[in-house]
Every structure is written in C-alpha cells, then in structure tokens.
Amino acid sequence: MLIVTGYVQVEPTELAQFCNEFSALATATRRRSGNLSYSAAVDDPQDGRLLVVEQWEDQASLSAHLEAADTVAFVDRWRGRMLGNIEKYDASNKRGLMD
Known part of the structure; x- marks a missing residue:
C-alpha cells in the first residue's frame, strides 16, 4: 500500500473554488x-x-490516477496558483492504532 500525504496551499481568496474543484476530482x-x-x-x-x-x-494505481485526464486538467488549472509539499510512503505493516 502507498500513502500519499502532505500540504497544498492556495491563495485564501481561492480556497473555496479550489475545494469545490478538488471535491469533484475526489468523487x-x-x-x-x-x-x-x-x-x-x-x-x-x-x-x-x-x-x-x-x-x-x-x-x-497511483500512476493511472496521476495520468488520468481529469487529474491532469485539475493540475493544469491550478498550476502556478498552488504550492504543494506532498510525499509518498510505502506501508507494508498496517495494523490498528492500539496494536
């Protein structure tokens, strides 16, 4: 399993628009x-x-997502208007929080 996590930053005045577009992509x-x-x-x-x-x-699976037309279009629309610090991690020993 891969875990991808980090921060994305946009202008606060564009946050609502970014969230709406991200929501559509997430669906x-x-x-x-x-x-x-x-x-x-x-x-x-x-x-x-x-x-x-x-x-x-x-x-x-991750590569297919990154190459999908809607992902590419989203990134292209926000290129230059978003900053990101996203990392990818391999997870090979998944277990419950208290395990």
Whole structure:
C-alpha cells in the first residue's frame, strides 16, 4: 500500500473554488481501481492550506490516477496558483492504532 500525504496551499481568496474543484476530482478518484482513500481537509483557512491524504493499493494505481485526464486538467488549472509539499510512503505493516 502507498500513502500519499502532505500540504497544498492556495491563495485564501481561492480556497473555496479550489475545494469545490478538488471535491469533484475526489468523487471521481474514489471510484478508481486501486484507490483506498482520497481526502483533503482545510488545515488553515487564513493561509489557504489543506492537508491531503491518499491511500493506493500500488504504484500502478497511483500512476493511472496521476495520468488520468481529469487529474491532469485539475493540475493544469491550478498550476502556478498552488504550492504543494506532498510525499509518498510505502506501508507494508498496517495494523490498528492500539496494536
């Protein structure tokens, strides 16, 4: 399993538009083969910062998402208007929080 997480930042005045567009992309992404979860939450509205968390079965599934037309279009629309610090992690020992 892959975990993708980090922060995205947009101008606070564009936060609502970004969230609406992200929501539409998330709805489609959650239906994709290999997607386990795909979410973002506003972390600091005054700064326009969101926390992004995704889980994917494997690299092939993540790559297919990153190459999908709607993902590419979303990134192209926001290119130059969003900053991101997103990292990818391999998770091979999943267990409950208290385990």
